[in-house]
Amino acid sequence: MQGCQGKVTVVRSAAGNGEETLGAIDRAATISEVAALAGVSPGTASKALNGRGALRPETRRRVQEAAEQLGFVANAAARSLQAGRTYTVGMITTDSIGRFSIPLLIGAEDALGAGQVSVFLCDARDDPIREQYYLRTLLGRQVDGIIVTGRRTQARPPIGRSLPVPVVYAFISSADPADCSVVPDEADGARRAVEHLLAVGRRRIAHVTGPEHHHSATVRAAAAMGALSAAGLEPAAPVLFGEWSEGWGRQAAGILLSTAAEVDAVFCGSDQIARGLAEALQEAGRRVPADVALVGFDNWDVMVDGCRPALTSIDMDLEGIGRTAAELVLAAINGEPAHGRRALPGRLVPRASTAVHPA
Amino acid sequence: MQGCQGKVTVVRSAAGNGEETLGAIDRAATISEVAALAGVSPGTASKALNGRGALRPETRRRVQEAAEQLGFVANAAARSLQAGRTYTVGMITTDSIGRFSIPLLIGAEDALGAGQVSVFLCDARDDPIREQYYLRTLLGRQVDGIIVTGRRTQARPPIGRSLPVPVVYAFISSADPADCSVVPDEADGARRAVEHLLAVGRRRIAHVTGPEHHHSATVRAAAAMGALSAAGLEPAAPVLFGEWSEGWGRQAAGILLSTAAEVDAVFCGSDQIARGLAEALQEAGRRVPADVALVGFDNWDVMVDGCRPALTSIDMDLEGIGRTAAELVLAAINGEPAHGRRALPGRLVPRASTAVHPA
DNA sequence: AAACGGAAGGAAAACGATTGCCCTGACGCT
DNA sequence: AGCGTCAGGGCAATCGTTTTCCTTCCGTTT
Numbered sequence: 096m097q098g099c100q101g102k103v104t105v106v107r108s109a110a111g112n113g114e115e116t117l118g119a120i121d122r123a124a125t126i127s128e129v130a131a132l133a134g135v136s137p138g139t140a141s142k143a144l145n146g147r148g149a150l151r152p153e154t155r156r157r158v159q160e161a162a163e164q165l166g167f168v169a170n171a172a173a174r175s176l177q178a179g180r181t182y183t184v185g186m187i188t189t190d191s192i193g194r195f196s197i198p199l200l201i202g203a204e205d206a207l208g209a210g211q212v213s214v215f216l217c218d219a220r221d222d223p224i225r226e227q228y229y230l231r232t233l234l235g236r237q238v239d240g241i242i243v244t245g246r247r248t249q250a251r252p253p254i255g256r257s258l259p260v261p262v263v264y265a266f267i268s269s270a271d272p273a274d275c276s277v278v279p280d281e282a283d284g285a286r287r288a289v290e291h292l293l294a295v296g297r298r299r300i301a302h303v304t305g306p307e308h309h310h311s312a313t314v315r316a317a318a319a320m321g322a323l324s325a326a327g328l329e330p331a332a333p334v335l336f337g338e339w340s341e342g343w344g345r346q347a348a349g350i351l352l353s354t355a356a357e358v359d360a361v362f363c364g365s366d367q368i369a370r371g372l373a374e375a376l377q378e379a380g381r382r383v384p385a386d387v388a389l390v391g392f393d394n395w396d397v398m399v400d401g402c403r404p405a406l407t408s409i410d411m412d413l414e415g416i417g418r419t420a421a422e423l424v425l426a427a428i429n430g431e432p433a434h435g436r437r438a439l440p441g442r443l444v445p446r447a448s449t450a451v452h453p454a
Numbered sequence: 455m456q457g458c459q460g461k462v463t464v465v466r467s468a469a470g471n472g473e474e475t476l477g478a479i480d481r482a483a484t485i486s487e488v489a490a491l492a493g494v495s496p497g498t499a500s501k502a503l504n505g506r507g508a509l510r511p512e513t514r515r516r517v518q519e520a521a522e523q524l525g526f527v528a529n530a531a532a533r534s535l536q537a538g539r540t541y542t543v544g545m546i547t548t549d550s551i552g553r554f555s556i557p558l559l560i561g562a563e564d565a566l567g568a569g570q571v572s573v574f575l576c577d578a579r580d581d582p583i584r585e586q587y588y589l590r591t592l593l594g595r596q597v598d599g600i601i602v603t604g605r606r607t608q609a610r611p612p613i614g615r616s617l618p619v620p621v622v623y624a625f626i627s628s629a630d631p632a633d634c635s636v637v638p639d640e641a642d643g644a645r646r647a648v649e650h651l652l653a654v655g656r657r658r659i660a661h662v663t664g665p666e667h668h669h670s671a672t673v674r675a676a677a678a679m680g681a682l683s684a685a686g687l688e689p690a691a692p693v694l695f696g697e698w699s700e701g702w703g704r705q706a707a708g709i710l711l712s713t714a715a716e717v718d719a720v721f722c723g724s725d726q727i728a729r730g731l732a733e734a735l736q737e738a739g740r741r742v743p744a745d746v747a748l749v750g751f752d753n754w755d756v757m758v759d760g761c762r763p764a765l766t767s768i769d770m771d772l773e774g775i776g777r778t779a780a781e782l783v784l785a786a787i788n789g790e791p792a793h794g795r796r797a798l799p800g801r802l803v804p805r806a807s808t809a810v811h812p813a
Numbered sequence: 814a815a816a817c818g819g820a821a822g823g824a825a826a827a828c829g830a831t832t833g834c835c836c837t838g839a840c841g842c843t
Numbered sequence: 844a845g846c847g848t849c850a851g852g853g854c855a856a857t858c859g860t861t862t863t864c865c866t867t868c869c870g871t872t873t
């Protein structure tokens with residue numbers, strides 16, 4: 096913050112008290128005011144501030160000082176109008192903003208923020224009408240690109256056809272293979288879970304997961320079964336499909352204990368299921384992980400940490416997915432559109448529930 | 455979607471297959487193109503589409519049809535430039551986007567979406583530098599207003615002084631009493647919790663909560679103690695300050711059982727603490743709610759439902775706070791600025807953990 | 814029949830920033 | 844001395860909408 100101004104005509108008091116906050120601003124300054132203060136034309140001021148044109152260093156400096164003194168920030172609307180781009184991307188979450196959308200959003204914001212791009216967030220709440228409404232709104236705002244996310248990984252119908260801006264699907268994927276989607280590699284995650292259990296010496300492994308009509312549940316279950324048979328093993332029990340809840344985990348524990356008592360490990364389709372299972376198993380006298388090892392899915396902090404013992408889990412790297420999606424949008428904006436479906440690998444985060452030597 | 459166009463010059467194929475998605479759009483149509491198609495001047499087209507001016511109904515209709523045919527959406531940048539407002543508000547979350555920010559965001563989006571206002575979301579991650587950076591960005595984008603939120607209810611230094619747009623603080627409050635803040639009435643919530651426990655017949659009530667240096671913890675504790683003494687009671691134990699975690703809840707259970715064994719109810723500063731407490735109490739042989747009733751705080755779905763028995767909790771109505779904040783921003787934009795701190799009451803959601811006749 | 818008034822719509826000036834083009838000196842070279 | 848060159852900076856068009864005047868034209872009134 097430069098010292099107090101001299102002949103500023105616009106009423107505009109600088110903070111002057113060493114605070115890092117912006118000073119009093121009654122009305123946003125325009126580049127013409129900056130130019131007037133620096134004694135140049137608006138066009139020259141623009142060049143000075145954007146590093147264009149051929150200007151004397153001294154002139155450039157004078158303009159920059161004037162801009163700082165007036166707290167000048169270029170009017171984005173005017174700039175967009177002239178440039179034809181807005182340095183803005185829209186993010187439509189088809190399902191309500193929730194546990195999965197947040198990390199995606201953070202990741203995307205991360206990648207875009209570095210490029211000075213802002214995010215318009217729209218919550219379509221799983222309502223196609225709202226979705227189309229938001230789509231129009233975003234197009235009207237001339238966003239440079241759109242990221243579509245949702246709560247389920249299942250493929251969804253494309254949000255629009257031949258839109259004037261690039262669209263990338265994150266977490267969910269588009270049913271149109273020509274669209275660009277970034278999804279977690281759930282099958283890979285499930286494989287890692289099973290292989291981890293094998294690596295810590297388990298052989299009687301069961302799988303408890305969400306509803307059978309849920310894409311994630313079936314994909315993970317198939318991959319888990321595949322990994323078992325690749326190791327020459329049978330599952331300790333048929334896959335138990337149910338809900339994504341702790342309650343189902345508890346229920347499933349009862350089923351397992353009565354039908355497959357010799358089970359020594361359970362891979363669960365979600366952390367919540369795993370937590371319910373852990374509680375019920377221990378109430379029934381089984382020790383975790385000594386008798387039964389557990390692996391969850393999602394690596395949701397409150398669940399893995401709240402569970403006793405702390406839960407080994409598969410992290411889908413949602414932030415990474417958001418970041419990748421954003422990078423692909425940026426690339427597409429810059430004329431390098433990507434197509435097809437990218438599956439990002441997750442990672443297994445080992446914790447006490449699969450420890451070989453429990454504490 | 456109207457049928458296929460007749461003499462449209464711009465290449466623009468309508469979907470034509472009955473889908474609800476937007477048709478192919480290669481380049482956004484301008485109002486001049488709409489006007490040309492309708493055979494009027496751009497100015498007239500603008501009036502027709504915005505319901506201004508004196509136009510023949512037939513002309514208006516013709517323009518509207520042309521607009522629909524071309525998939526016209528007004529360029530928001532141009533509109534903003536001319537109107538001096540952007541129909542956009544910025545939302546800065548000082549702490550990372552998290553459990554508290556989401557409902558606030560949803561509430562705000564709700565109130566703003568109805569007014570055709572979009573939300574720019576910025577995650578400052580508790581970093582003052584990022585915060586000021588985002589503030590400048592938002593001002594450059596000429597947002598019409600700003601909502602500042604965070605994870606703690608504690609008062610914070612104002613984000614800026616005399617900004618050119620209205621600012622409303624949601625959940626957190628500004629240290630400057632002249633600023634407009636919307637916060638939960640935590641004291642009221644704590645009172646309700648204690649009164650509920652009294653109403654279900656408990657008299658030996660303890661309070662376990664988060665760290666003593668945390669504003670929420672002290673406010674809630676003070677209000678809880680106040681409610682007890684208003685009923686002529688002493689707490690069953692001194693307030694136990696610790697952390698906002700399940701682990702602390704378990705620990706606290708041990709402390710309570712050894713120092714205040716006759717406790718018949720615990721009001722917890724968070725659902726997580728309550729859940730830890732519930733588990734530990736039951737492991738120690740106490741029945742919930744028969745021997746000890748429990749009330750949590752936050753009404754966080756995964757905690758209250760995951761807890762056994764389901765947890766009675768105080769809901770701070772975060773969505774309501776977000777909605778109220780947004781409404782106040784809109785009011786301020788329309789020239790009716792509000793000042794001061796508004797505390798919104800929460801509500802108690804009774805569940806099994808305080809049931810008089812447990813199932 | 815002349816004058817007035819209202820309805821309908823066109824023309825053009827904003828809004829603020831950017832940018833290509835042009836103008837003006839000053840300097841160097843022959 | 845005269846011409847060419849180039850640095851430095853001003854001018855004006857442009858982006859797409861809105862809005863404020865105007866201009867027309869037609870019907871009505873006296």
